Amino acid sequence: MSLRHKLLLVALCTLALPATGWLYVRQMETLLREGQAQALTASARAMARSLVVTDAPLPPAGPVWYVQSAANPITVDGYGDDWAPLTPWSQPLDNRGKLLLAQDAEWLYLYADVRGALRTRADADDATALRADHLVLSLGKGGQSRRFLIASSAPGLVTALPLDPPVEGLPARLTAQWQEDGSGYRVELRVPRNNVDALGLAVFDPATGGDPEAVKSRPLVTYSTPLSKELGLLALDGVQARVLAPQGWLLAQTGRLNTPATTPGEQPGWFAALVYRSLFANRVDDAELWTQDVPRLDGAQVREASDGRPATLWRQGEARGSVVLAAAVPIERDGQVRGVLLLEQASRAVPLLANRALLGLLLTSFGVLLVAGAILLIFATRLSIRLGRLRDAAERAQLNDGRLDGPFPMTAAEDEIGDLARSFERLFEVVGGYTDYLRTLASKLSHELNTPLAIVKSSLDNLEHALQAGNAMPPDAQPYMQRARDGVARLGALVRAMSEASRMERAIAAAEPEDVDLVEVVRGCGEAYRPLAGTRRLETVLPDEPLTMHCAPELIAQALDKLFDNALSFTPDGGWLRLALRATSFGAEIELANQGPPLPAAMQGRLFDSLVSLRDKATPGDAPHLGLGLYVVRLVAERHGGVAMARNLEDGVAFTLQLHGMPRQRL
Structure with a gap:
């Protein structure tokens, strides 16, 4: 049997039964939820129709202003300290500010906060008041209304200017407190509560223009005790009912959430409740929004019911192991949504049934999972051991430069691991042979070419003497x-270079590392290069603190020699060179930059290869440049676990050695 079939069989044995049981329990829990949601929604529809039939005091259709109850006395001074508990439920005011309304037994309080950095100031009785920043307040009662202009050129007490004739029952004179700062202005006032049943407030900004006297009035709504009593006559036992305005403001509520009691054996533990929420009740929302005693519930279900569509929500219950079902339905009168009825009912039946089914599933599948787990453990252990042997053989071959050290393990196995072992064996045999061929190619070529070159050179000498x-x-x-x-001289130099490159590779590979301070190594190289720079300026940039690394300092000095020789040949007289050392997160970085011509784009990828040079072709008789310097730099960087890079600057070139350090040998 193949390895794939073995893994598939083990996976089926361990996952088939739990997955099937989990799907069954989840489907059962979903059906129970849907049944409860349909029943509670039907009850909510019946209660909503009863509220309409009994002419319960429902809020008017359309936008309204909500007046909150003031728990503490409010001082009218233009500051928002007394309004702090009510601030989270402020109402937007013409997209320029916010409005807060509160009431007590005698007064209706108003606090408007308008934002704006630029203002035009004028008092209400000035001729330019309508062209300055101001508020237009409309107070209504019994279908009649009167407007007032509120404006001020300075903070303090202001008197509103009436814009309409007097109306019986409405205030004849109105005063307010005006405060301002760099971010805007605030207005606070109060009027007798029994005299007002509608209110309008408009903000005029000269920068945006508009009608300076226009204002739209809205009805005032607040928590209604008569509506709460009417709702209490219709509510079911154990159900909490709330009536909300279409905007989510609380108008009435009654009842309490009573979680059904359970026997001690049926009470779910914390682990069972956690399993239920994690595996089954993934649609249970947080209870914080619904359990707070707040004047406004602005949830998605409330907004959906305000649009005329019933909505349901499952959330976490206050008692452990319980859930709460909330159903929101619209209250419609004369084809208009006048409010939202929200019913909430706590239940333990759904979690208990789901936990019992889960317990049976666990007991049934525990034995199967135990046996399958043991089989899987044994199989995985054997598989890991076989793969470990394969890995160890590959690592031994890598340490021997691609050559195999003895026979490759598990080549006689008949499964996929055996096929992989045989493929690795053939691969390492080919790689080892090719590595041996490359290792001896330079010496073979130099040996074979020496004789023909000697023949050609001697023949040229004899021919010249004879002529x-x-x-x-x-x-x-x-x-x-x-x-x-x-x-002939250049060919001879190339042959010697190939032999020299092979010797350099072996010398670099055999270098012994030690713990040294790179700051001292680079400083010594910089001091040695300074006399060689001649008329060129050499700058050395070193860190203040020592930089210790486990490396071969003679190799790093050799690489810097090659880089300095290369930079010196391209730097013009009077130019600059810069040798810098800096610490990095992975080790250290050495950079040698010089003024000179930029690197050709076509040579960027081949710059550090062997026998590649960017210097001008030598004139006849000059010693040829063999292009081994940057190749040595690359070998040194790789020996230290890093890389060698080159990049163009605005007026020169920078070569960088990134060093990670050499590995420490284990004793």
Whole structure:
């Protein structure tokens, strides 16, 4: 049997039974929820119709102003300290500020906070008052209303200017407190509570324009004790009922959430409640929004019911192991939504049934899972051991430069791991042979080319002597003879370079690391390079603190020598060079920058390869540049676990060595 089939069989044995049982219990819990939601929604619809039929005092249709009850006396001084408990439920005011309304037994209080950095100031009785920042307040009673203009050129007590004739039952004179700061102004006032049943407030800003006297009046609504009594006659036992305005303001409430009592054996523990919420009741919302005694419930279900569609919500209950079902239905009269009826009912039946079904599922599947788990553990242990042997063999082959050290394990196995072991064995045999071929290629080429080069060189010497002895060499032939000698010299240098590159690789690989201070290594190199710079300026930038690294300092100095020699050849007289060392999160970084021509884009990827050079071609007779310097730099960086990079600057080039440090040998 293949490894894939074995894993599939084990997975089916461990997952089939629990997954099926979990789906069954979840479906059962969903059906129970839907049944309870339909029953509570039907009860809420019946109660909403009863409220309409009995002519309960429902709020008017359309926008309203909600007046909250003041728990403490409010001092009319223009400051919002007394309004702090009511601030979270402020009402927007013309998109420019917020409005707070409160009442006690005698007074209706108003606090308006208008935001605006730029203002035009004028008193209410000034001729320019209508063109300055001001408020238009409308008070209504019994279908009649009267408007007042509130404006002030300075903080303090202001008297509102009536804009309409007097109305019986409404205040003839109105005063307010005006306060302001750099962010806007605030107005606070009070009027007798029994004289007002509608209110309008408009903010005029000269910058935006508009009608300076326009104001829209809205009815005032507040918590209604008569509506609460009417609701209490209709509410069911154990159900909490609330009547909300379409905007979510609380108008009436009655009843309490009574969680059904259970016997000690049926009381779910904390683990059972946690399992229920995690595995089954993933649609149970947080209870904080609904359990607070707040004047406004602005939830998605309330907004949906305000649009004429019933909505339900499951949330966490206050008692452990309980859930609460909330049903919101619209209260409609004359085709208009006049309010929202919200019923909430606590229940333990759904969690208890789900937990009992889950307990049976656990007892049934525990034995199967125990046996399957033991089988899986044994199988996984054997599989990990086999894979570990395969990994160890691959690591041994890597330490031996790709060559196998003895036979590869598990090549006789008949499953996929055996196929993988045989493929690895063939791969390492090919890689090892190719590595041996590359390792000896340079020495073989240099050995094979030395003899032909010696023959060509001696033949050229003999030919030149023979022609010079007989005075038979034409003058035009001398340059060609010299070019032939230069070509032979360059070929000889290339052959020696290949041998030298092979020796350098072995020397770098065999370098012994030690703990050294890179600051001292780079400082010593900088001091040695300063006399060689000549007319060029050399700047050394070093950290103030020591920078210790486990590395081969002679290799780092050799790499810096190559970089300095390369930078010196490209830096013009009077130019600058900069040698810098800085600590990084992974180790250290050494950078040698110089003024000079930029790097060609086509050579960026090949710059650190062997036998690659950007210097000008040597003239006949000059020693050729073999392009091994930057190759040595790359080998040194890789030996220290880092990389070598080059980039162009605005007026030069920067070469960077990123060093991570050499691994420590285990004793």
